[in-house]
Amino acid sequence: MMDATAKPLRVPPEISVYAEQHGIFDLIQKMVSSLLTDRPEDPIQYLIDMLKKSGGDEVPRIFILGPPASGKKTIAKMLCDQINAVLLKPEDFFLDDVSERVKEALSYKMSNKEIPNTLWAMLIQERLSKVDCFKRGWVLVGFPTTREQAVLLQEASVMPQHVVLLDAPDTVLIERNLGKRIDPYSGDVYHTTFEWPSDPNVQKQLVKPDNISEKETAKELLAYRRHYHGIFNTYNNICKTINADQPCIDVFSQVLTYVQQQHRSAAPFTPRILLYGPPGSGRSLQAALIAQKYSIVNICCGQLLKEAAAGDTKLGELLKPYIEYGQQVPDNLVIKILKDGLSNFDCTTRGWVLHGFPRDVEQATELKDAGFVPNRVVFLDITDDAVMERLTLRMTDPVTGERYHSVYKPPPNPKVQSRLQRNPKDSEDNVQHHLDVYHASVWEMEKFYDNVIHINADQDPHTVFEYIESCIVNPIPKKIQKPKTAELHV
The missing domain is CATH 3.40.50.300 (P-loop containing nucleotide triphosphate hydrolases)
Incomplete structure (x- = not known):
């Protein structure tokens, strides 16, 4: 609830989520439109009767x-x-x-x-x-x-x-x-x-x-x-x-x-986007493109944890050992960091795009219980072979910091080639481990979220972005019964 004594007055993020989930704005718009069209003698009773009806919309x-x-x-x-x-x-x-x-x-x-x-x-x-x-x-x-x-x-x-x-x-x-x-x-x-x-x-x-x-x-x-x-x-x-x-x-x-197809609504819409996919599917790049074009907040879970660990706080002290030794941060600490980040005024007013969390249904449930429910869930699909090609062939020039790739961006000359280094996290064993973790959870994650949008991530990044963009700006299609074979004969 809002506190009238606290300035500035802010609408809690859960209120907008509730209004969006239950179509409050669209309901009010329909009620006002029906009043102007039908012009009933008793408007109050008319609206009461209208609210009592179910399924008409x-x-x-x-x-x-x-x-x-x-x-x-x-x-x-x-x-x-x-x-x-x-x-x-x-x-x-x-x-x-x-x-x-x-x-x-x-x-x-x-x-x-x-x-x-x-x-x-x-x-x-x-x-x-x-x-x-x-x-x-x-x-x-x-x-x-x-x-x-x-x-x-x-x-x-x-x-x-x-x-x-x-x-x-x-x-x-x-x-x-x-x-x-x-x-x-x-x-x-x-x-x-x-x-x-x-x-x-x-x-x-x-x-x-x-x-x-x-x-x-x-x-x-x-x-x-x-x-x-x-x-x-x-x-x-x-x-x-x-x-x-x-x-x-x-x-x-x-x-x-x-x-x-649902027609575009006049209701206020705050994007809350979750990008989910295996390592190497391009989540970070797509999140950056979305955030840049639509001025929404880019929430990278890994980056938030590093920033929190660098801070001079009690929570930062708890996080430092996990970050320094490359260990997985406990979910309760991650949720606390994310809750603070997603509750910022920019996130509640402009919207957010989240990637790197959740990784499984347990984490997704904790995120939902914390009051943060995405209204667009995009699964970036890509084969394991493509992931291996993207990640295991990456290298970095320690002198210039420039990144190269054996296939997509080879070094310009033998001198640069000789000094390139590969990050240990890009080893085949490490990448395969992360792929196994992803495959163990992807099916349950798809069941957990409604209206999941699948996009082929094994193509040009800007083509992938255009698909994601169309899913963000357009309403999600309504679910209609699956066709029966007998009904489709002509």
């Missing part, structure tokens, strides 16, 4: 849009099978309900009149309020088709998380549409060339849908192109256009990847 809310024959329904069905969401098609809204709005919409259909956009918005809002959509999420296919419809949905508080626009050249779409066939019993869509059913009974019952001639398809495409930019601009920040002129499974893979 985590479920998918997706629009799948596109021109005729772009594969909207096929992709939407595959997506719903994958993420267990409710598949919503506008034509199905009239089948299972007998509400007054459905009756009104049916009266328009029976009279061959166009259903007003305001009524469509109310129908969709009514359907999305049902328990299945609230608990499982939903994927709406083929609506809205105009900017006016999109605006009316926004006014009705129908706000998707992701909007997917499937698109392809008109010539491709016309060819696809001519071969479309529909199963009148299941509603499944097939194609005479690209996706013909294997079941002979299904083949016999397929029918050719109305209005799929080349002329009629071209007319529908013209209408779609006229309204495309209006829809795209309405959902510009959450919309992605995907090329539908490729194998269905490739389109589905791109759609699934997109809907797993």
Whole structure:
């Protein structure tokens, strides 16, 4: 807790960790947004009811849009099978309900009149309020088709998380549409060339849908192109256009990847980065690059221990024998040093990148119990052979202090070569020992931390940095169920 008598007032680091873990800022942002959108008569009770609801924020809310024959329904069905969401098609809204709005919409259909956009918005809002959509999420296919419809949905508080626009050249779409066939019993869509059913009974019952001639398809495409930019601009920040002129499974893979992405939050974000990897994986270099670019604090555990041992303190006196004789410092002393370092004002306000600790689950647990939980955990993966090549061939010039490497940076001349020295810690036996220690803990460490990010460290350091950087600045993708083999057939 904050002490009002102590100046300056500082927010304890555990408060920001708690707020980030539980999405406090995003929750407040959603509550305020919902208040402004719905404008309830009793705002307090509205917010109480909203907080009592559970699961509403985590479920998918997706629009799948596109021109005729772009594969909207096929992709939407595959997506719903994958993420267990409710598949919503506008034509199905009239089948299972007998509400007054459905009756009104049916009266328009029976009279061959166009259903007003305001009524469509109310129908969709009514359907999305049902328990299945609230608990499982939903994927709406083929609506809205105009900017006016999109605006009316926004006014009705129908706000998707992701909007997917499937698109392809008109010539491709016309060819696809001519071969479309529909199963009148299941509603499944097939194609005479690209996706013909294997079941002979299904083949016999397929029918050719109305209005799929080349002329009629071209007319529908013209209408779609006229309204495309209006829809795209309405959902510009959450919309992605995907090329539908490729194998269905490739389109589905791109759609699934997109809907797993979380949009960037406006919440305050303090980087707390942990770099974990074997010796020679480049942790120190990557930490230095990150700290330099983003002005966060570089916390090297080994360096902190050396600085503490050099200090004229009781703790420094305890550390000196371990540092001088190259022995492992007890975990309780390391945690005390790290706690002091990570609690500094710079670390709590600017963030930190930690490397060299923890090395195993026991140390990771102690770090967590001390209140320091990283929000990005990066595993730098590299083979043992590559580590051996990187470390055992390193040498130092005792005269200039310059570092060389037999493969990557050989000495400039024989004179320098003759005086180079190798650090005993770079011997093959010592490096192998550290690799064995790493391999003994890496599997448990991966289980301990959620959302571990694996990066191949056996490549150019700046390429590795770019991968790490993208993982820091972008939200972590949401976890979605693993696909079942039967669900991925096309």
